[in-house]
Amino acid sequence: MSPTSELEHRLALDENPYGPLPSVRAALRGAMVATNRYPEYLPRRLPALIAERLGVPPEQVVVGEGATGVIRYILREFVTPDDGVVMATPTFDGYPALTGNVGGRAVEVPLTADGRQDLDAMRDAIDARTRVVVLCSPHNPTGTCIGQGDLADFLDRIDPSVTVVLDEAYIDFVARADRVATADLLTRYPNLVVTRTFSKAYGLATPRVGYAIGAVPMIARIRRWQLPFGVTAPAETGVRACYSAEAELAVRTAAITRECGRLTEGLRELGFTVPTSAANFVYLTACGATEIDRLRTAFVRSGIRAKHCGSGIRITVGNAAATDAVLAASC
Numbered sequence: 001m002s003p004t005s006e007l008e009h010r011l012a013l014d015e016n017p018y019g020p021l022p023s024v025r026a027a028l029r030g031a032m033v034a035t036n037r038y039p040e041y042l043p044r045r046l047p048a049l050i051a052e053r054l055g056v057p058p059e060q061v062v063v064g065e066g067a068t069g070v071i072r073y074i075l076r077e078f079v080t081p082d083d084g085v086v087m088a089t090p091t092f093d094g095y096p097a098l099t100g101n102v103g104g105r106a107v108e109v110p111l112t113a114d115g116r117q118d119l120d121a122m123r124d125a126i127d128a129r130t131r132v133v134v135l136c137s138p139h140n141p142t143g144t145c146i147g148q149g150d151l152a153d154f155l156d157r158i159d160p161s162v163t164v165v166l167d168e169a170y171i172d173f174v175a176r177a178d179r180v181a182t183a184d185l186l187t188r189y190p191n192l193v194v195t196r197t198f199s200k201a202y203g204l205a206t207p208r209v210g211y212a213i214g215a216v217p218m219i220a221r222i223r224r225w226q227l228p229f230g231v232t233a234p235a236e237t238g239v240r241a242c243y244s245a246e247a248e249l250a251v252r253t254a255a256i257t258r259e260c261g262r263l264t265e266g267l268r269e270l271g272f273t274v275p276t277s278a279a280n281f282v283y284l285t286a287c288g289a290t291e292i293d294r295l296r297t298a299f300v301r302s303g304i305r306a307k308h309c310g311s312g313i314r315i316t317v318g319n320a321a322a323t324d325a326v327l328a329a330s331c
Ligand SMILES: Cc1ncc(COP(=O)(O)O)c(C=O)c1O
Pocket: 013, 014, 065, 066, 067, 068, 069, 092, 094, 136, 139, 140, 167, 169, 196, 197, 198, 199, 205, 209, 210
């Protein structure tokens, strides 16, 4: 198991540092043989495959061009011009951008000082024009999670006409014991929709494939926006091959999690404030402007690409050499 070689350390997009497993690579090569053929008009096989894996009916799953594609369908369905979408800030860039695409207003609620989404303030930000609230767990860029109790409490206290998106793009990095019982929550809250991606732990960022799970009526509404021929054969083949290689993928995920711990501890020893991350990135919080400039220069010199978000810097967990490079450049 060796990560893809890198002339520079690409640590800005929360990508998986490992290229496809040999079995996945072979399957993808096979999928590229018939590029003259269109994929399914609207995907049926892939949602059925994912649903079988999750133990839910296929009508509860919608797939799209990455989680980004699915999030766009959700916003297209629920948000009309000037409607509000409540989200934390900073968050995944896609949320404010896609909200703007559909003519909505991003209502941005600052994180708490320890890098958590401020659930009380987010609830207070909901008004009569709010159609969607976005929660991420783990959150991008901080890697913090929302516990089952806090999530249920939040859902209990908001108007059921507001759609709640629970973004679990990084859920495969979270220890099973620490994950919320998504299936139970989806049964109790028909206004909840959970989004996930194969771009991160599964390392399938190129074929662009993500999905959402929700109650049948919720998914039927979201599916109205699916792009004909939008989900490609390599996406379907890649997911199938990854599902057949879960054990090998788990070894890689565990290696990334260990490296995340080493990076976090190393940065803390250097005096940075770093929330404990359950994802494949860490966040240096509340860096002053001078410190950000110093790090930006040091990272560029060391060939490190990281992402500046708000008053902090998000650094993707790469291979061991990337961790060493980040720690050396941060001194
Ligand atoms: C929180 C979150 N949600 C969704 C996505 C979109 O992932 P993709 O479109 O690659 O599936 C990302 C990508 O970085 C993300 O960080």
